[in-house]
């Protein structure tokens with residue numbers, strides 16, 4: 606694991622209702638993604654639409670010159686669960702929405718099987734512009750674009766983050782993480798629970814990933830239901 610992030614893999618503990626309430630009231634924010642410099646992650650932007658408008662005009666890396674449009678993200682901007690993929694593909698580049706191609710359709714099926722409505726979640730990618738020929742984004746492209754992801758996470762404030770595939774896993778959890786070893790385990794950072802699983806595109810290439818992916822999504826579903834139950838208890842306690 607990276608020496609830069611010695612406390613990356615914190616002990617997983619079930620927060621009490623009381624600690625959950627305290628967490629929600631916390632004002633201080635430290636960066637979420639490993640290696641982010643606070644001054645480069647658009648700390649002055651607090652509004653979702655402002656960030657969106659900034660990002661769709663971005664030309665900070667070479668990917669913008671070969672794609673049709675910036676694919677910012679999609680879903681409920683107040684979502685408690687955020688799914689993060691790698692980058693837009695051809696269909697996403699055409700439509701301006703993440704996960705709408707074959708991999709996106711498979712993700713929709715997995716989400717439906719795990720009882721998630723696409724409207725209740727938010728989906729984004731590590732890089733917002735399509736790499737030509739669907740190549741992997743280069744480290745410098747990731748380094749540039751992850752500042753936007755950091756800002757998205759700060760504004761949306763998810764309680765659960767799911768990394769889909771190796772690049773998301775390395776960008777969010779640890780730069781040296783291996784998806785095969787990291788998937789299916791909960792990590793906690795800044796009070797947010799994080800899990801990695803295989804990218805749906807990998808499932809299309811390799812059927813053997815389907816079973817472990819489903820095992821991961823059952824854990825994610827259970828954690829999300831548990832979170833919702835805790836939130837209901839909190840609301841009931843607050844409302845007397």
Ligand code: SF4
Nearest residue numbers: 663665666669734750
């Ligand atoms: S990939 Fe990200 S950093 Fe590069 S041009 Fe697109 S939005 Fe900007």
